[in-house]
Amino acid sequence: MSVLAPPARRGLLLRMLPPGIYSGRASRLVERSLVVYSHAWVMFVSGLFEPLFYLLAFQVGFGKLVTEVVGPGGQPLSYVAFVAPALLASSAMNGAVFDSTYNLFFKLRYANTYEAMLATPIGPLDVALGEIAWAVLRGGVYAVSFLAVMGAMGLVVSWWALLMIPVALLIAFAFAAVGMASVTFLRSTSQFDYIQLALMPLFLFSTTFYPLSVYPEPLQVVVRCFPLYHGIELMRGLSAGILTPGMLGNVAYLVIMAAIGLYASARRIGKLLLT
Numbered sequence: 001m002s003v004l005a006p007p008a009r010r011g012l013l014l015r016m017l018p019p020g021i022y023s024g025r026a027s028r029l030v031e032r033s034l035v036v037y038s039h040a041w042v043m044f045v046s047g048l049f050e051p052l053f054y055l056l057a058f059q060v061g062f063g064k065l066v067t068e069v070v071g072p073g074g075q076p077l078s079y080v081a082f083v084a085p086a087l088l089a090s091s092a093m094n095g096a097v098f099d100s101t102y103n104l105f106f107k108l109r110y111a112n113t114y115e116a117m118l119a120t121p122i123g124p125l126d127v128a129l130g131e132i133a134w135a136v137l138r139g140g141v142y143a144v145s146f147l148a149v150m151g152a153m154g155l156v157v158s159w160w161a162l163l164m165i166p167v168a169l170l171i172a173f174a175f176a177a178v179g180m181a182s183v184t185f186l187r188s189t190s191q192f193d194y195i196q197l198a199l200m201p202l203f204l205f206s207t208t209f210y211p212l213s214v215y216p217e218p219l220q221v222v223v224r225c226f227p228l229y230h231g232i233e234l235m236r237g238l239s240a241g242i243l244t245p246g247m248l249g250n251v252a253y254l255v256i257m258a259a260i261g262l263y264a265s266a267r268r269i270g271k272l273l274l275t
Contacts, residue, residue, distance in 0.1 A: 029130025
């Protein structure tokens with residue numbers, strides 16, 4: 001029975017969607033990405049080092065100046081233990097956005113990769129799911145490596161920290177989906193400056209380096225609207241082993257963001273290449 005269940009569910013989904021939107025072949029895009037990156041593994045691995053360099057810098061440098069900060073639930077944390085979960089969330093965001101914007105733009109505007117794919121039974125939703133799945137897979141590899149380094153540095157104090165990996169996958173999914181939808185509106189590479197203009201404030205002001213309490217109250221409201229803030233809140237709570245009901249709201253925010261991004265991505269790709 002379990003063997004027949006996945007095709008049955010897929011058949012139900014196919015009947016619910018318009019013809020040509022989804023064929024259940026999204027995994028083919030993941031396979032393609034694996035083949036491509038097998039010849040460019042240095043580019044894949046290089047994404048591991050940026051957050052690790054940040055973490056090392058805070059461990060041997062700035063962390064010596066700031067000894068403790070207030071963490072989840074008012075618990076005091078070393079500054080490195082406070083920043084590390086935020087860097088993990090930021091790494092998941094940056095890796096997902098890179099894969100779903102720069103790489104996708106080249107395939108969409110220059111290589112005509114998706115036009116060739118859509119000439120097969122693969123549909124726009126397959127393309128969106130496949131590309132987002134690859135970004136999530138890449139983010140998962142980074143998350144496991146980063147968490148291992150945190151453990152080696154003694155920054156993991158709770159078994160709940162293992163859930164930081166699925167949270168990193170959720171962050172990667174949400175940002176990859178929105179990034180993919182956004183890049184379909186770009187017409188030239190110079191417009192990628194807009195993406196960086198959005199990412200930089202998220203990285204700097206989503207409580208990555210400072211507690212929310214240091215911001216003025218009006219700015220705190222703005223920060224709570226940032227998607228990365230919700231990912232960092234989840235990461236910090238799990239890292240410290242402190243779970244609160246508010247974390248369900250953080251998860252809901254990212255899930256809704258992922259769903260909207262996925263819908264918009266599939267719709268935009270279909271509009272650009274099928275009409």
